[in-house]
Amino acid sequence: MKKTLLIVLVLLFQISFSKPITEIQKLTAMTKIWGFLKYYHPNVADGSKNWDEELFKILPKIEEAKSAEEFSLVIENWISSLGEVKAYNVVKPVSKMEYFDKNFDLSWISKSNFFSKSLSQKLKFIEENRIQTKQYYVNYELGSGAVPLQFTNEVKYPDFKWTDKNLRLLAFFRYWNYIEYFFPYKYQMDQKWDKTLVEFLPRIITPESEKDFVLAMREISIKINDTHASTHTPQLFDYFGDKFIPFDIKIIDEKAVIIGLKNDSLAKISDVKIGDVITKVEGKTIAEIIKENRKYVEGSNEPSVLKNAYWIIFNGKTTSVEIEFLRDGKTAVKSINRYKYQDLKIEYPNKKEKWKILEGNIGYVNFDALDIEDVPNLISQLKNTKAIIFDDRRKPHSVMYALADWLNPKPTEYAKYIDSDITFPGRYIWRSGNESFGKINPYYYKGNVIVLVDENAVSHAEHAAMALQTAPTTTVIGSQTGGADGGNYKFSIIKGFSSSFTCYGVFYPDKKEIQRIGIVPDIEVKPTILGIQQGKDEVLDRAVLFAKSGK
Structure with missing residues (x-):
């Protein structure tokens, strides 16, 4: 009876492991493996391999893999081609390190449903015998006068075109792993970083257009919930407009209140005053505009998002925009002018009282x-x-x-x-x-x-x-x-x-x-x-x- 049960379990495992694997599943695993090897494998992290080219060479083989078993075999052979990883004895530091491990999780190495046992063992061995010398692709140095983190030796690809699937994946793989390994507040995100990986990969693999790809890269950075974090491209001005309003606003009670004038003369042309309360822009309420576009606005918390939302509310391609506003208890509708940033000629106080x-x-x-x-x-x-x-x-x-x-x-x-x-x-x-x-x-x-x-x-x-x-x-x-x-x-x-x-x-x-x-x-x-x-x-x-x- 026990022997029969064992045979049944083995057959079930083989059937499960040989089941078809989707492109998303393969590339989700590949994102993690490529980043892990980039920063852990001694023969990769030291710069001995052209790691971008290695990705481009392995992607067609990954695409051909039809099952989890085939996928694991492709990855195992690839890892073997990178050269021997020698075991080493970990030298204990003179002073005891106090670790902060809320971000740290390599459990996927052994828990993945798509990895063979031998692949998981290879990855685990690399973790345990990871590079201990200077890293080629990343540096972290205190006391340098600049921020301590630096991504180094990354090829920028001056001929990058969004239509190149390999380069789209490379950009995505790079960014996802930058955050995975070097963002100290990953554990505080509203959405788990692994879930963001699965959510955005389809838009990187087969974007509907250049705009879809560019906006996807912007949205990914907003997902980390950090006021410092956002991805910028020149195309954002093409999509949202490169013309600005000549005043500053603050969102209060879902309304945009004018709190300052960037240029008195330009503000006078549009007859806008401090204290004017803008309730609609092009027929949409402020709340509606923010709801539609907040996925593009960086912020660690709600006040930060509202502070940074001005451009999604007021920027545009045209030289004017229609607003509904309140002044002296009366509601009115009118057009106000918008300007290219350099034409705002922002007026700063000559001397601030200290x-x-x-x-x-x-x-x-x-x-x-x-x-x-x-x-x-x-x-x-x-x-x-x-x-x-x-x-x-x-x-x-x-x-x-x-x-x-x-x-x-x-x-x-x-x-x-x-x-x-x-x-x-x-x-x-x-x-x-x-x-x-x-x-x-x-x-x-x-x-x-x-x-x-x-x-x-x-x-x-x-x-x-x-x-x-x-x-x-x-x-x-x-x-x-x-x-x-x-x-x-x-x-x-x-x-x-x-x-x-x-x-x-x-x-x-x-x-x-x-x-x-x-x-x-x-x-x-x-x-x-x-x-x-x-x-x-x-x-x-x-x-x-x-x-x-x-x-």
């Missing part, structure tokens, strides 16, 4: 204008104030260390980082020690510290807010920040396709997350339509009230 003292002996610091050489004078003038409001709603200059030294009475930790382990791609290591600043300082600032934030505070601004939060009496006022703290790495995937993402992880010293969450305000305040129309800065007003009353 700091001032408000009524009630309250200091106000404009982080966007403050430079490191200004800090001694700032300290001299604001040291006796009751409170200081640091406006962190724009990108601050690199002044936080000098300020934090003054605001803290002793050395203080404010951040903890994770870095990619290039010797074990996909794994991350907690950087030894926490980021800190300060010294024993009996003359530290004794007043209240207030930090203003909103969705415009991203990356460096969030880092600055974390530093200011270490002061003995800090209160954060405003709304959710951009939720993308860490170096923004910008790179080229292939000719015509540039992209970016956050390349190392930033946490509070207790390992509390910031990515996607942002800096959480102690007192939440959001601008209102009425406040904008009345010319108020409601976030600053609330901060002044807190500085005066303590509540």
Whole structure:
């Protein structure tokens, strides 16, 4: 009986393993295998093989494979052709590494339904005996002055054409594996990265048009839910339009409220004013437009998406666009002009006020204008104030260390980082020690510290807010920040396709997350339509009230 059962099980396995395998299934597995070998196989990761050409040579053989068994055999023979992988004894590091493994998962090597046992064993052996010398296609170096992550020696293919299936797959394979192994927040995505692979491969294999391929590459980058992350191509202007509106907007209550003018003269031509409330564009509500196009808009969280959605709402190919808007309680419809970006001739203030003292002996610091050489004078003038409001709603200059030294009475930790382990791609290591600043300082600032934030505070601004939060009496006022703290790495995937993402992880010293969450305000305040129309800065007003009353 037992013998019969065993024979039946073996036959079932053989039938299952010999069943037909689809192109999507083969290329899904191939995406993973190609990326794994690129960063793990000693004879590939050292640059000895032209890895792009190896892909182009293996793809026809993969296409010919009709079953899982044939697929596995093709891959096994390919791996054997790459040369011997020698076993080595792992040298234990002198200091114990503390790993961050929420992203790490190579279980697919042994769990795939399409891999033979011997193929899984080959891949596992490569994992265990992976390259330990310098990588050819990737580098991660702290202290270089630039972002630590660098993709290296990637051919850009100056003659790239979207009609070339091999090059489309190469671009996709590259990008998917960049994120798979080197995006520290992969575990936080709304959708599992493996699912995104299966979802988008059909549009890469057989796109309906160049537009479909280009938009697919854009959409993939949006799927990683990172305010730093988006893929750009010149064709996006062809599809969405290269003409811009001459004013800035903020989405409030599903309406686009004008909050600033890029050029007073151009705004006057279209008769648009700060406080105008745009309810429809070309007959569609703001909510309808965002719903249709949000898959093209980057953002770690909803406030970031809404901030970055302006171009999908207002950009176009024509020189004018019809809007429905509210002004003085009346609804009207009219056309406004759009311009090429260079023709906007954006007007910037000639001189920004760096700091001032408000009524009630309250200091106000404009982080966007403050430079490191200004800090001694700032300290001299604001040291006796009751409170200081640091406006962190724009990108601050690199002044936080000098300020934090003054605001803290002793050395203080404010951040903890994770870095990619290039010797074990996909794994991350907690950087030894926490980021800190300060010294024993009996003359530290004794007043209240207030930090203003909103969705415009991203990356460096969030880092600055974390530093200011270490002061003995800090209160954060405003709304959710951009939720993308860490170096923004910008790179080229292939000719015509540039992209970016956050390349190392930033946490509070207790390992509390910031990515996607942002800096959480102690007192939440959001601008209102009425406040904008009345010319108020409601976030600053609330901060002044807190500085005066303590509540």
